[in-house]
Amino acid sequence: MKIPDEEIDQIYQNHTVSYTPGEEVWQRIAHNIQTNEQSDQLRNTRKRALFMNHAKLNRYLHYAVRTAVLFLAVSGAVYWGHAGITALISGRSELAATATELKIAEKQYKKAKIQLVRYAEKLKRSGDAEGAQALLENIRSIDYAVEGLETMYRQDSGNNELRIAMGTVYYEQTELLLSTSALIGEVTR
Amino acid sequence: MSLPVEEGIEDLIHKAISGERNAFHTIYNRYASMVYTLAVRLTGSTEHADDAVQEVFLRVWNKLGTFGFKSKFSTWLYRLALNVVLRKKNKIISEETAYSDTDVELVLARAECSENTTAIDLERALLKLPALQRQVFVLFVMEGFSHSEIMEIIGISEAASKTSLSRARENLRKELSK
Numbered sequence: 001m002k003i004p005d006e007e008i009d010q011i012y013q014n015h016t017v018s019y020t021p022g023e024e025v026w027q028r029i030a031h032n033i034q035t036n037e038q039s040d041q042l043r044n045t046r047k048r049a050l051f052m053n054h055a056k057l058n059r060y061l062h063y064a065v066r067t068a069v070l071f072l073a074v075s076g077a078v079y080w081g082h083a084g085i086t087a088l089i090s091g092r093s094e095l096a097a098t099a100t101e102l103k104i105a106e107k108q109y110k111k112a113k114i115q116l117v118r119y120a121e122k123l124k125r126s127g128d129a130e131g132a133q134a135l136l137e138n139i140r141s142i143d144y145a146v147e148g149l150e151t152m153y154r155q156d157s158g159n160n161e162l163r164i165a166m167g168t169v170y171y172e173q174t175e176l177l178l179s180t181s182a183l184i185g186e187v188t189r
Numbered sequence: 190m191s192l193p194v195e196e197g198i199e200d201l202i203h204k205a206i207s208g209e210r211n212a213f214h215t216i217y218n219r220y221a222s223m224v225y226t227l228a229v230r231l232t233g234s235t236e237h238a239d240d241a242v243q244e245v246f247l248r249v250w251n252k253l254g255t256f257g258f259k260s261k262f263s264t265w266l267y268r269l270a271l272n273v274v275l276r277k278k279n280k281i282i283s284e285e286t287a288y289s290d291t292d293v294e295l296v297l298a299r300a301e302c303s304e305n306t307t308a309i310d311l312e313r314a315l316l317k318l319p320a321l322q323r324q325v326f327v328l329f330v331m332e333g334f335s336h337s338e339i340m341e342i343i344g345i346s347e348a349a350s351k352t353s354l355s356r357a358r359e360n361l362r363k364e365l366s367k
Contacts, residue, residue, distance in 0.1 A: 017312045
């Protein structure tokens with residue numbers, strides 16, 4: 001007798017077999033995490049040492065240079081269109097693979113920006129009006145470039161390359177804002 | 190597929206984000222089987238599934254800070270796992286790949302069930318399906334996706350998805366009637 005489709009589906013919906021990976025899979029994951037953390041620590045130590053050595057005079061140079069690089073990349077993407085976007089997302093196809101991931105990246109970016117604006121206010125209150133001004137100008141300039149890209153994406157929201165470009169910018173900028181916040185926090189502590 | 194218990198997961202995630210590896214290991218122990226079972230069924234190979242699980246959990250470790258607690262953790266993880274597994278399977282198997290009996294038995298040796306021979310027979314029949322038929326059947330019947338969603342996930346037309354499902358059912362019917 002022919003088993004009806006519904007019955008086959010039901011049999012497999014109640015099917016309980018599962019698989020568990022071998023212990024070596026976790027060991028490989030743990031090893032990878034450890035290796036990545038060690039290189040991150042080394043990078044952070046170098047960053048911190050560089051920043052502390054420059055002291056107050058160059059406190060914002062690190063931020064300003066990275067902002068300028070990102071600003072040029074984003075502006076290039078807006079100005080040059082497809083070629084600029086391809087250059088911006090080169091090697092970053094993992095970022096913002098879906099619209100949901102992009103929304104999450106955007107939220108993280110906005111949260112990080114608020115954090116840095118608060119730092120700028122704190123600097124101003126502590127008497128460093130010049131430093132606060134420099135920070136806010138950098139945030140404004142990157143906002144201006146991001147806005148251009150956001151407008152392009154709104155007009156062509158089905159475009160995968162544009163979505164990845166937006167994700168890349170949000171991701172880079174969030175990293176930049178958070179690392180700058182951390183560095184300023186250390187110096188002003 | 191029964192989903193892992195979500196109780197206490199929020200606390201574990203916060204600890205893992207702050208760098209506590211023990212907390213991340215607990216998360217892994219709780220969800221690895223869910224990811225691995227999906228990977229085995231979609232790739233049909235324990236070797237590729239091992240790689241997929243490794244890649245998924247490394248991505249989870251790196252991206253956990255972006256999990257906004259707006260959805261269930263299992264849903265977020267499932268989506269991430271599906272993306273990784275499907276990207277991987279595109280590189281490793283063609284649509285018509287069907288595994289030999291030996292390959293199937295090697296995969297089945299890793300299966301967990303309560304000494305239930307019927308369950309193993311069902312799993313064997315599923316693993317013997319050609320790759321595309323197995324993927325469509327797993328996604329449609331066992332994971333609850335619609336044909337239009339499968340069209341987006343695998344990158345085939347809705348008609349091809351329906352045809353593959355129908356062929357999968359027919360092949361399973363033959364296997365189960367033996």
